[in-house]
Structure formats: C-alpha cells, structure tokens
Amino acid sequence: MASTPQPPHDDVLKELNWESLQASARRRLRARLSGFGAHDLEDAVQDVAERLVRFVRRHGSPESPEALLVHIVRAVASDAIKRRQHERRLGTGQVRTWVEDSPQADGEDEILEEYVLIVFHVREYLRLRRAHCLPLADAKARGESLKEFALRHKRSYEGVRQVWSRCVRLIHDAIRRKRLRLSWPMPWRRRTSGE
Amino acid sequence: MSDLHDRFRASLAAHLAEVLSEDESAWMEAHARECAECAGLLERVRERLPGLELDGGHAPAALIARWIRSSPELTPLERELVERHLAECEVCRGDAEEMSKLAGLPAVLPLRTGPKVPAHSSLLVRVAASAAVIAVVAVIAVQLTGRRETRLAGPSPGTITRPGGAEPGATPRAREAVTIKLLDRDRAEAGEVVPSATLVADSTRLLIQLPPIFLGSARRVTARVVLGEGTLIWERVLNAEALARPLEPEVATGVWTPGRYRLEIVPEQDPSGTSTRTYKFELKAVPPVPPVPSR
Numbered sequence: 001m002a003s004t005p006q007p008p009h010d011d012v013l014k015e016l017n018w019e020s021l022q023a024s025a026r027r028r029l030r031a032r033l034s035g036f037g038a039h040d041l042e043d044a045v046q047d048v049a050e051r052l053v054r055f056v057r058r059h060g061s062p063e064s065p066e067a068l069l070v071h072i073v074r075a076v077a078s079d080a081i082k083r084r085q086h087e088r089r090l091g092t093g094q095v096r097t098w099v100e101d102s103p104q105a106d107g108e109d110e111i112l113e114e115y116v117l118i119v120f121h122v123r124e125y126l127r128l129r130r131a132h133c134l135p136l137a138d139a140k141a142r143g144e145s146l147k148e149f150a151l152r153h154k155r156s157y158e159g160v161r162q163v164w165s166r167c168v169r170l171i172h173d174a175i176r177r178k179r180l181r182l183s184w185p186m187p188w189r190r191r192t193s194g195e
Numbered sequence: 196m197s198d199l200h201d202r203f204r205a206s207l208a209a210h211l212a213e214v215l216s217e218d219e220s221a222w223m224e225a226h227a228r229e230c231a232e233c234a235g236l237l238e239r240v241r242e243r244l245p246g247l248e249l250d251g252g253h254a255p256a257a258l259i260a261r262w263i264r265s266s267p268e269l270t271p272l273e274r275e276l277v278e279r280h281l282a283e284c285e286v287c288r289g290d291a292e293e294m295s296k297l298a299g300l301p302a303v304l305p306l307r308t309g310p311k312v313p314a315h316s317s318l319l320v321r322v323a324a325s326a327a328v329i330a331v332v333a334v335i336a337v338q339l340t341g342r343r344e345t346r347l348a349g350p351s352p353g354t355i356t357r358p359g360g361a362e363p364g365a366t367p368r369a370r371e372a373v374t375i376k377l378l379d380r381d382r383a384e385a386g387e388v389v390p391s392a393t394l395v396a397d398s399t400r401l402l403i404q405l406p407p408i409f410l411g412s413a414r415r416v417t418a419r420v421v422l423g424e425g426t427l428i429w430e431r432v433l434n435a436e437a438l439a440r441p442l443e444p445e446v447a448t449g450v451w452t453p454g455r456y457r458l459e460i461v462p463e464q465d466p467s468g469t470s471t472r473t474y475k476f477e478l479k480a481v482p483p484v485p486p487v488p489s490r
Binding site: 020021024027028031032064065066067068069070071074078081082107108111112113114115116117118119120121122123124125127128138140141142143144145146164165168171172174178179180181182 | 204207208209211212213214216217236239240243244245246247248249250251252253254255256257258259260264270271272273275276277279280286289290293294295296297298
C-alpha cells in the first residue's frame with residue numbers, strides 16, 4: 001500500500017514553537033485590536049496561525065520567524081479593522097488580504113514590502129532633517145501618490161512635485177554617501193534553487 | 196527582453212515611492228506603455244497601495260528584525276532612524292520587544308519619553324544568571340530644546356529651604372538625585388543639543404537614563420563617564436539589562452562638578468569601537484538657597 005505523502009515542509013512546521021508564536025500573536029493582536037471581543041481576537045490568532053502554516057508550506061523555513069509573525073499579525077489586524085469598518089458602512093465584510101497564496105501575489109507582496117521599506121527610510125530621514133516636505137512623505141507612507149495628495153489638498157501637482165523633488169535630492173545624497181541603503185532582501189524570504 | 200522586465204521590477208517599488216530620478220522614472224513609464232505584463236504588475240501593485248493606510252508609518256517588521264538581530268549590518272544612520280522611530284512608536288516598540296523575545300535575544304528599549312507612559316509600556320529585561328542590577332532612582336525630565344537648564348521644582352515664594360528640611364517639590368536637598376535623560380539625538384555624530392541638568396552644590400547622586408540602544412548579541416557592556424577631553428570619572432562593566440534602567444555612576448570625590456561630560460557605552464567584543472555609543476551631557480551648578488537669617 002502506498003504511504004500517504006507528507007505535506008511540504010512538514011518538518012519545518014514541527015520545529016516551530018507554536019505555543020510561543022500564538023502567545024506572541026495574541027499579545028500583538030490585543031495591542032492592535034482594542035475594542036474587539038475575545039472571540040474576534042481568538043479568530044484573528046487562528047488566522048495568523050493559518051497564514052503562517054500556508055507561508056511555511058509554500059516557502060519553507062523563514063529566515064526570521066519573528067519578523068514573519070509580526071508581518072502577518074499586522075496584515076491580519078489591518079484586515080480585521082477594515083472588515084469592521086466596511087461592515088459598519090456597507091454591511092459587507094469583503095476585504096482583500098495582504099498575504100495571498102499565488103506566485104503572482106508573491107511577486108506583488110515583495111514589491112509592496114520593498115515599497116514600505118523605502119518610504120519608511122525616506123520619511124524617517126526627512127523627519128530627522130526636519131524637511132518641509134514631511135507631509136508628502138507621510139502621504140507616501142499611507143500609499144498615496146503625489147497626484148492624489150495634490151488633488152486632496154487642492155494644490156497644483158507640479159508644485160507638489162517640485163517640493164518633493166527637492167527632498168528626494170536629500171535622499172539621493174544620503175544614498176550616494178552610503179549613509180542609506182534603500183533595499184535589501186526580505187529576511188524571511190528564502191531563495192529556492194533556480195530563482 | 197527579460198533584462199528590461201528585471202530592470203522594471205527591480206525599480207518598481209522606488210518608482211511607486213516616487214524617489215527615482217526623472218530619467219529613471221521616465222523610463223519606467225515608457226516601458227509600462229510598451230509592455231503589457233509590466234504595466235499589469237504596476238497597476239496591480241498600485242491598486243494595493245491604499246491598503247497601507249492603516250499601517251503606514253510603522254517600521255517594517257523586516258527592518259525591526261534586522262535591527263534586533265544584526266544591527267552592525269545597518270549603517271549608523273539607518274540604526275538611528277529605527278531607534279528614533281522605536282522611541283516614539285509604541286506599536287513598533289511592542290513589536291520589537293515581542294520579536295526579541297521570540298528570537299531569544301536581549302533587547303534594551305526605553306520607557307516612552309515624555310509625560311505620559313502607557314500602561315503596557317515596559318522595558319524588556321532578560322536577566323542573566325549572575326546579573327548584578329544597578330539600583331534605580333528618580334528621573335527628572337530634561338528639556339532638550341536649546342540649552343535650557345532644568346532643575347527640580349524650586350521653592351515657591353516665601354518657602355524657606357533648610358538643610359535636611361526641604362519642603363516637597365522644593366529645591367533638591369543635599370544628596371538627592373539629579374537625572375539626565377539622554378536622547379539619541381545627542382549621539383556624537385549629531386551633536387546638536389546637549390542635555391543638561393543643574394546640580395545643587397551638595398548633590399552627589401547622578402542618574403543617567405539612556406535612549407533606545409541596541410546591543411545585538413552583546414550581553415555585557417563597559418559603561419564609562421568621561422569629563423571634558425578625557426578625564427575618566429567612572430567605569431563599570433554591566434550586564435546589558437542594566438541599561439534598561441537609569442545608570443548611577445559614582446564619582447570618587449562623592450560630588451559631581453559642573454562640566455561637559457560624555458557617557459560611552461561599549462558593547463563587549465567590540466575591539467574596533469565601531470559600536471560604541473557616545474552621549475554628551477552637561478552639569479551646571481547653582482549655589483544653594485541661603486538660609487533666611489533668624490530674627
């Protein structure tokens with residue numbers, strides 16, 4: 001009789017300390033989902049665990065399990081909050097999740113992660129420099145484009161671009177002087193052979 | 196053609212962040228007009244950007260992981276940007292504490308600075324088996340804008356301060372503690388604002404509270420206080436956890452003198468000194484309140 005094939009990366013899943021991971025997830029979700037009931041919180045914890053399992057099955061052992069956990073917790077919390085907001089406004093609960101299970105979504109996720117990394121450094125550096133374009137950096141951190149910002153604030157797009165470009169020169173200067181490096185591999189993404 | 200795809204994909208995040216040069220940005224737009232596949236990728240990622248609204252502004256988990264695991268790999272500026280953010284963002288600070296715990300690493304994170312300390316804000320303390328903890332004493336906030344001096348609440352008009360009999364909230368009695376709260380802005384490379392505190396003449400106790408500091412895997416540090424150009428005032432080897440609470444360096448004479456000082460924190464196994472943190476501070480003296488002559 002043929003033996004039942006093992007699910008992928010089963011050994012990795014067994015090595016993870018699920019009790020610690022779930023306890024951490026619960027603590028961080030509780031911090032983010034104030035106002036949510038205990039039942040919703042436990043649902044969110046389960047959601048985190050499921051996404052973690054799915055990730056490991058697809059990609060194998062994460063280089064940084066703690067970073068992956070926090071990344072998933074943030075996504076789950078964000079989805080839960082948006083779902084509640086949608087339910088209150090429209091009576092529907094469909095929210096696109098951050099982490100999806102498809103090669104296409106994997107590629108998009110990586111680009112989004114890189115985007116978040118870039119805008120974090122840009123924003124914090126401009127804060128350090130007390131740059132006048134900080135509101136624009138805040139907008140970028142929220143995922144807003146300069147065009148959208150100009151529209152929302154009833155300002156000329158060209159004017160906003162000019163202000164931003166002066167600040168971008170500060171960033172380029174810091175990169176040239178090797179004070180900032182705006183991209184590096186995501187620590188939890190292991191490269192499989194052939195990539 | 197795949198080189199063009201690779202180039203497009205590699206620059207897409209920066210393009211959406213609108214930090215590319217004009218030439219690069221123009222190339223990206225031109226390529227997207229010619230390549231349906233890349234245009235599709237651009238649109239799909241662009242559509243997901245509004246999803247960042249809730250978590251926008253927080254430090255990416257990957258970066259926090261890099262900070263807690265291998266800070267020497269970050270440039271000094273990158274480290275400072277993360278630490279400044281952690282000092283101000285309770286959510287990211289909580290995430291960093293949790294990640295340190297899961298990773299089995301010690302992390303020293305400060306109490307949130309400012310008048311309001313959140314109920315759940317806590318210092319992550321990982322006690323070594325033979326840790327000797329330095330005693331913690333009171334904290335006095337130091338104004339860091341400009342070079343304004345800070346002193347404890349002075350005596351209200353008409354209040355007489357007698358040695359050993361100071362009213363509550365009056366000028367510090369002799370041997371009371373004076374605290375300096377250091378921020379990462381005061382690191383040697385910044386050098387813009389030097390926190391200062393005023394010593395009452397007989398005050399002998401100085402407390403120094405550190406900003407966020409990452410020590411990687413170092414479990415012990417050498418802490419030293421140096422006066423002026425190089426006079427060593429105090430030096431001690433401490434467990435990393437001790438940095439989570441205010442340090443109380445001791446001066447041989449028992450009395451701190453006014454002057455410019457610096458606190459150096461040197462992680463163990465750092466012979467090159469590249470990970471040494473230096474914080475400047477200044478102590479200023481005022482004469483004690485004279486006793487009111489008796490009638």
